[in-house]
Amino acid sequence: MKAAVLDFPGSNCDFDMYYALIDFGIDAKIIDARQSNLDDYDAIFLPGGFSYGDYLRAGAIARFAPAMEAVKKAADQGRFVVGICNGFQILTEAGLLPGALRMNAKAGFICDQVLLNVENDNSLFTKNLSRQQLLLPIAHAGGNYYADQETLTKLHANRQIIFTYQDNPNGSIDDIAGIISEKGNVFGMMPHPERAVDPLLGNIDGRPFFESILQTSGVLN
Amino acid sequence: MSIAANPQLKSAEEVKSERIYAQWGLTDQEFKIIENEMGRLPNYTETGLFSAMWSEHASYKKSKPILKTFWSKNERVLQGPGEGAGILDIGDGQAVVFKAESHNHPSQVEPYQGAATGVGGILRDIFSMGAQPIAVLDSLRFSEIKNEQTKSLIDGVIDGIAGYGNAIGIPTVGGDVAFDDAYEGNLLCNVMSIGLLDHQDTIKVGQAHGKDNSVIYVGAKTGRDGINGATFASTEFSSQEESQRSAVQVGDPFMEKLVMDATIKAVREMPEAVIAIQDMGAAGILSSSSEMGEKGGSGIWLDLDKVPVREKGMIPYELMLSESQERMLLVVAQGREKGVIDLYRDAGLDAVVIGKVTDDSRYRLSFQGETVADLDIKLLTKAPSYKLPSKLPVHIKKASQQQYQPKISNPLQIIMQILSQPTISSKKFFYRHFDSMVRTDTVVKPGGDAAVIRIRGTKKALSLTTDVNGRYVYLDPYRGGQMAIAEAARNVVSTGVLPIGITDCLNFGNPDNQEVYYESEQSVAGINNFAKQLNTPVVSGNVSLYNETDNRAIYPTPMIGMVGLIRDNRKITTINFKKNGDLIYLIGS
Amino acid sequence: MFLAKIYVTYKPSILDPQGEVIKSALHRLDYTDVNSVMQGKYFEIKLEAKDQRTAAKEIEEFSDELLINVNMETFTYKLSEISSVEE
């Protein structure tokens, strides 16, 4: 599997994601988001950070970066598109995922580890999870997910909600922590699985997430 | 020589007769030295340059005699005090770079931006040596939490550190915080940063060499922010004076991330082209350029018309002293400018040649086609230093004659009271706002005794902590200094790691007060004594004097930042009890 | 030269968490008369355009495209001609 990790000006989890992917034997490259061709990649990762300083709104400016056209193309073609934290914010701003992310209900940046429920264990990203809950790091100031009632009804009906918080840290509507697109190949979440893959750092709950992606992409089987 | 006469500015004669220099912090005697050494009167701009460079903040004129006593050499030391940051050898061609900075007064006046720009400044100190910053720690002191005002100061400082560090993507992994009314009206905000150099041969120091090499300005544009910041940091506070607010600077972590990544890339890709780098901190272009010139034994010529500006009509005095953030000064080999400039431009940054290195030991500025300053660079950068008188504080004399026996009637109640003290209780409320995990190298996160950061690709890890107890130092400066080191070392050792070096931030009151000077002298002597015994040289640091409000000094607070090294990261230990039935030992006396 | 003052607010149906936080802070400071607080964004943008209509069109376009998130925000604006010297 060939994966691109996009580097927007201000991204700061690009290397973390890159190292995590490498760790799973994925052929990953960090790609400058000013580049506009991503045809070579089976999966595209939008990492965490503060693209363009998160000025205006998180993800608002990044969605116009040249690479985003290529990301749309990849999404249309059914390739994997994964946005973590700031990457999730960019995907919603770009309209590749429904809804929007507001500032946390209790103001301020939170860095912690939180328990997530796996709401749908049959998505491309969770098919092989074999776990009902995960403990994953969060680190964000704007993770308060919002969608209007109509969108929410659809999200529930299509089983697009993948992860919810057990103890909602940011005010997200319906405790939503991660969702997929209608077609199921675009995924976004606020928590950071790439920060939880190395036993030395004390948490490996992110591993099943990457393993699941690898398996559904046919590499492990 | 023609020194341009700007009709709006005071003439050299007026600067002298109206004692303009005194408003800027120079004493009559210092002005006389300048006049004598120069053989003429300094003009308005030149006087401004001296006032900034001879301020305590830039020159350490009052603390130098004390700083000189620091023990800072052993087999690991690659760079001791005097540069942007200190450097220690950690084997395999790698080195660790670290330093601490205070941003006390700016944070008292404008907590968010003061703390944020403190983080920005210390990070620039690290990456200007060519190193990749890998962690930040913060050491904070506030008054007891009594009212909304203290709370909003605390919130502001915490949010400022978080706002900058989180955005730039360097984890804030530890620090310490305590509350005591001694810091009422004069909080302490010290930040420490640690960087990694993968190849010792790419170490960059701020020394301008080579006639006709170019001086290149990179980063944000210059505005009128923080003019007089250096002199501001060197005077006491009065709770009355609102005018001090002109020193507020706004940080832009997004811009700094671009500057940081581009600078590290320039050093790695063009090590021979980039001869020297220095960040523009207090007294901006002035101190960075003159210090680089002086340390390299060179002169500097700058063309101020080339400086990228944000505001119109800035005069040389303002251009030179502005403390606009996120700016760096590079010396680049003649003929190699384009490669370096292109690299920064590609990152979307300003990079402009603004001057040259000369071989005549002069510091010359040109503005609108005229020479506006022409000074001996050594005179400018070497303020006279003062050995001040000291005397045993009265409170110590008194205390030594008293006996105090705590009366304990209800131990349980007392334990509960102690645990509920903000200084003692968990600091999670603060550090949960900091991204302590970004870069995915944090092995031991905040909440333990010290933080531990692994060095990716090796089995090595670094342990980091900041400590000092101002009350101990107040009661016994010498032993208090020793105890600061001992506490830091205990914290590092608790993670299973061997301490290897120290940085410091010496926060004291007004040094002209003999008791305060005694505290500084004695506590540093104590630090020194213990640093030697532990073989942990003091390789960098920072001095913050005049920490007083309405003539009341803070507790003497020499903050110690300590770094430890472990070769096998499997041997790192953590604070929590591991399992039922394990034995508990008490070690020590 | 034109000056646009653009006001961005959440759509009425959307809870504004920052507004709520500020309201409670005002209450704690004893401004208990305060009934509701809504926090939005305010932009002052100067732009060249051949006439007011063109300027208005441009502003509406880029506000929708960049300045607001149409899922949750709306905007209003005021436009006036200014002399270039004011710049």
Next chain:
Amino acid sequence: MFLAKIYVTYKPSILDPQGEVIKSALHRLDYTDVNSVMQGKYFEIKLEAKDQRTAAKEIEEFSDELLINVNMETFTYKLSEISSVEE
């Protein structure tokens, strides 16, 4: 009931990093006519007060105290009486 519309902006000499980044983004989107962008805050606050003067006084007070950072920002406001039903 009164409605106050409060506009908070940076003082002129203070760096506005957001404004600069938004301006470049607009330029990249081909709105090259845009000359300058300043981002500030906008509040709509409803409050009870016995008369307009009292309301004005209160608004000025709490704006200085809480809404703005007096070191870097200034504010202007508009005040109007509204019927409580509009609430």
